[in-house]
Amino acid sequence: MPDYSDFKVVYHLCGGQAIPVFLNAIQFPEDTRHVLVATGEKEKMDGTFAQAENLKKCLSNRGIQAEVKILGESFVANDFRRIREAYKELLREEDPKHVCFDVTGGTKPMAFLALEIAQRMGIQAMYLDSNVRQCWWLPQEEYMPAQRQKMMMDEFVKLVGLEGTNYPHKYLPSMEFLRYLLHSQQWLRRHIGQLEKKEKQSKLQDDDYRLFLASVREDARNDREAWDRYLEEVFFQELGTLEEQVKFLAASWFEYYTYLLLKEQADQKGWEIQLNVTADKDSRRDQEFDVIYTDGYSMLIVECKARPLKQDFVNKLEVLRSKYAGALGKAALVTYLPPKEAAKKEIFERLPENTPRISIFCGEEGLSQLASHMMDFKAGQVYE
Helix, strand or coil: CCCHHHCCEEEEECCCCCHHHHHHHCCCCCCCEEEEEECCCCCCCCCCHHHHHHHHHHHHHCCCCEEEEECCCHHHHHCHHHHHHHHHHHCCCCCHHHEEEECCCCCHHHHHHHHHHHHHHCCEEEEEECCCCEEEEECCCEECCCCCCCCCHHHHHHHCCCCCCCCCCCCCCCHHHHHHHHCCHHHHHHHHHHHHHHHHHCCCCHHHHHHHHHHHHHHCHHHHHHHHHHHCCHHHHHCCCHHHHHHHHHHHHHHHHHHHHHHHHHHHHCCEEEEEEECCCCCCHHHEEEEEEECCCCEEEEEEECCCCCHHHHHHHHHHHHHHHCCCCCEEEEECCCCCHHHHHHHHCCHHHHCCCEEEEEHHHHHHHHHHCCCCCCCCCEEC
16 A cells, blocks of 8 residues: 655645645655646636645645646636646656645546546555545555644634634633523523614614613622622623623623633643634625634534524525535534524424534533534534
């Protein structure tokens, strides 16, 4: 069976997924030459050229040198004759015994013709099977042992185009404070509901936020002393504006609770986890992440909602998952409040069909299931 050290040059086909190509590249010895095969025009940064350039940059940060080779304009990715001619030119001066084709990425015609040429010239080919996290060697039809080198969180983030991130947080709320909010939702939601009704009528002002905080403190009753102590936490004071404080109490507390609960498990396993990752260059809603974590092989996205479940939440998460976690990446939608019956029928019964890579976790029980099965939960399921 081949070994990563057998090759002097590896040709990686670039397509829609950058992460598997990066994972393959970092398994080879440092002196291996890497060629990222892309399509498009440099001036336009179209096709897969931009992805190849990003891969090159991320590999360089690892001390791995790579070069980008362009087969032709974007349409060439599906032109069999042009692809075959381009491959022959690329391989003209190579020794087939020391060349490997990584066909994990690229279009189907690019992969098909790479395998055809590899078979004809006696070139080794490889494909990363993301389901088992092992490389499949061709023509031997054998799996390599599990990959030794893992990716770092920053590498995942940069490969999906989120270089401008805002983590880590300087301060975090105490888990005691968050558990208090968790078990106070029944009476706290009444105040939040009143504030939301007022917001629909007119834009909220600082006086509205002050009134909300005062009424919540009054309703704390026997827990008023504890409530005052929690609001004196450095984290809460550092939120700055009254609006930010109210938004934390109304919704974002659940993101922190989920993050800290999962972080305890991630730390035990040596996994990386981050909270509130966004892109500074593009503030579009589809580029915000409540919680992301990785075991070094795949990135998982968690969307947190302290409100009743809606179909829109599932739709947004599917956009995030398919765009950033990859074709085989999973995502978790965590909701504190139990879903309404109408939502159950509309969303839950159709979940495996519509969003087979997403699972929904409801309430404390659901969240505990996610914490226990962070990477191996079954996709397309509902846990409650």
